[in-house]
Amino acid sequence: MISLLATRLTSVILVMLVVSALSFSIFNFLGDPVNNILGVNATLAQREELRVALGLDQSTFVQFWRFVERAVVGDFGVSYRNRQPVVDLILARLPATLELVLCATVIALAAGIPMGVYTALKPRGLLSRTLQFGSLLGISMPQFLIGMLLILVFSVELRWLSAFGRGDVVTLGWWSTGLLTTSGVKALIMPTITLAVFQVSMIMRLVRGEMLEVVRTDFVKFARARGLSDRAVYLTHALRNSLLPVITITGLQIGSLIAFAIVVEAVFQWPGMGMLILQAIEFADFPVMAAYLAFVGFSFVTINLIVDLIYLAVDPRLRAK
């Protein structure tokens, strides 16, 4: 178990090194920190002075090391576009995206697991077939299209929900939440559903597939032979063993939710990190791009590590080794 943890940690460090190297390349080779700070009208002497002050005359390796040192304490420089520290921009946008992603995850698990179990146990039923087809539609449909359909129905035709923005938010410390106001919750409905459809389909299909395989194993047959009720056999024995891969996939899916949130935020003009990175790319705002990459990389690595730890806690076979 300790060796397993050690390998995981080495891979975390490796990934973070690669990510920071990429992030550093964007920041250093694509952007020009001197122009960024002084503007284009500075004299050559001023530029040279600043270059030395910033350490840009040093070797690439030294510069990389400094970049990592500053990144660790959250200093990614100043945005080219609106001249604010990049870390402030990201922190201001973080709550909007995280609330979206977490709500979508909760919905995906709450709907996906029961649907998967049902379709596995009653594969021939009408409801199962409908769900099966729906899930195929769900993974074939791009998020932006789902969002646009929702907007068309609920904003344009019915005029129930607003098509853009977060509604009113309440600020708790640096965290701004939309979960405490009516307009905030209403604004969250359509983006969350849009983001969750793919994950619901994905988790449902996964649980179904796993259940179908687990139900054929000997220990399930044995449980049935012991005369346990269907409920105990399926929900306690079969489901528990089908959920292991679900943990992994859900973890990885949270990562891709952060990615797909870019799309959903673009559709609903949601003021989160996705909008931030889209604008950064549009305006060639390299410090923001570098910081976003580093931040996203860090979150993915952390999520993967947590998933591994949960796995370790849940699967006794891994602990024994």
Added chain:
Amino acid sequence: MSQLVLRLKAIGNSELAWRFRTSPPVIFATVVLVVLVFCAAAANLIAPHNPFDPATLNIMDARLPPVWIDGGSSTYLLGTDEQGRDILSTIFYGMRVSILVGIAAVAFSMTIGVALGLIAGYLGGWVDAVIMRLGDIQLSFPTIMIAFFIDGVAKIVMPIGMREEMRFYVVILAIGVADWVQFARTVRAATMIERRKDYVAAARISEVGGFRILLAHILPNTIGPVLVLATLGLGVAILTEAILSFLGLGMPPSQPSLGTLIRAGNDLLLSGEWWISLFPGAALVLLVLAVNIVGDWLRDVLNPRLR
């Protein structure tokens, strides 16, 4: 000739063909797929209008609704967009771009993945470790995120004059690079099994070169699962391209894919002109759905665990 007939008969009698004949949804999806691919491939022959010829466009015809809604015109069955282009025709042309990008991207990632997988599986040792570790690192990021970043950076770095014409290749590269790992993993695992078999030993004794052994002997025996992965990957690649284009990072308006068309129509959604974005959207869903159904079926049929 008679050999060919025998061959075809054998295919017709195979289990694969039998399972195909007995699953109506798959037959239906295949038909839809063939029709869509035909419409895309023959767009310049069968499209009712040429949407990229400015001479035929009439701005007075802009934003016409589909023919069955008041104000629609029978010249434009699915209505027109902001510039007066026929939606049905732009869909045919857009689908062509989407399918081309999808196939090229999958072919690209398949080539990288299969090559690296063969090398890693055959050589083993540190080469294997480096390649697969690289794959692990990449897998901790969603493909869409990787494609998004490659595409976004490429868009900024390229000289302005080249941006539009190079987009096609940039998008293929971005999606292709983002998706090679699954191919490499599958091929590596298969290669590690195959290389220990007698026929490889026999080839080696006959002094066949390592390169030739890999390509002519091992590769054909690992290609089955790769083709299934490629079919499933095609749906993902087409969707990824659509997402990039929708975000304004994919195909430019001068060479629109389905995603680009949807993006253009998105702004008009709130004013009620839904047909400009939703018809290309429906075509996209139909296309991806058909590909996914065929891919899923192939995977299930070829997966021995589910027999």
